[in-house]
Amino acid sequence: MKHFFFMLMVVGLTACSTPVEKSTHTYYDIKGLFERQIQFFSTQKTLVVKAVDAETKTKTIADWEKELAFFLDADLNKPAFTKSYAIVQQGDSVTYRLKATEKHPVKNITLHFSEGNVTQVQIVQEEENYLYHTQKNLEARFSNEKLRFYQIKGTQQLVWGTPKTYWIKGTIQ
Numbered sequence: 001m002k003h004f005f006f007m008l009m010v011v012g013l014t015a016c017s018t019p020v021e022k023s024t025h026t027y028y029d030i031k032g033l034f035e036r037q038i039q040f041f042s043t044q045k046t047l048v049v050k051a052v053d054a055e056t057k058t059k060t061i062a063d064w065e066k067e068l069a070f071f072l073d074a075d076l077n078k079p080a081f082t083k084s085y086a087i088v089q090q091g092d093s094v095t096y097r098l099k100a101t102e103k104h105p106v107k108n109i110t111l112h113f114s115e116g117n118v119t120q121v122q123i124v125q126e127e128e129n130y131l132y133h134t135q136k137n138l139e140a141r142f143s144n145e146k147l148r149f150y151q152i153k154g155t156q157q158l159v160w161g162t163p164k165t166y167w168i169k170g171t172i173q
Contacts, residue, residue, distance in 0.1 A: 026082050027096055028111055031075035033118060034140075037147045038064040047173040053166060058173075067170070070138055070152055074106050074123045117145050133157045148172050 041064045049058050061067045076085060076096060084104060085096040095110040105125045112120040123138040134156045141149040150170045157163040 025077040027076040027085065027087070027109075028094065028118075029077060030109065030111075030121065030123075031072055031077065033121070034068050034071045034147075038068060040146065041172075049171045049173065051167075051169040061170075068150070070125075070136065071121070071123070071140060071150070074109060074125065074138070076106065076109065118142050131159055146172075 041061065045060055047058055048061055049056065050061075065072070081102075081104060084099060084102040086099055088095045088097060092114060093110055093112045095108060097108045098104055098106065105127045107124045107126050109124075110120075110122040111118055119142055121138070121140045121142075123136075125134075125136040125138070127134050134154065136152060136154040139149075139151045140147060149172065151167065153165070153167040155163050155165050
């Protein structure tokens with residue numbers, strides 16, 4: 001009889017435990033994807049062949065959060081954006097396109113998958129006001145759930161100036 005009451009208490013206590021939290025994301029968790037990469041690479045001495053415009057160097061990255069900040073900034077899972085993007089699925093890819101009635105710098109994001117894992121992320125960001133116009137095209141490629149390549153191409157133009165282009169590429173060794 002003691003064992004019965006003991007088992008009843010154990011079952012009762014387990015039933016009151018906190019349930020596993022379900023994802024509340026409307027869109028794929030890009031921020032979480034890159035946060036996992038930052039966490040992994042921050043504990044490694046990973047070499048990166050990094051090219052900025054015409055200069056190429058092999059180095060270790062000291063601050064991965066800063067290095068991948070543009071990707072983190074493309075987080076669509078903020079409450080204000082819940083209904084801002086149309087979702088288009090084609091084969092092994094999904095695209096989030098900003099609806100014409102919405103304002104947000106992230107214009108679209110395309111994710112490519114293989115066997116349920118992200119293999120490529122493409123992001124287009126654009127901002128314009130009365131002083132400037134900027135556009136960024138971001139790309140990241142993954143293999144075995146690890147970031148292997150990232151690229152940022154951008155153009156900035158002040159109203160009275162000529163456009164300035166830049167690009168950054170990182171290939172992880």
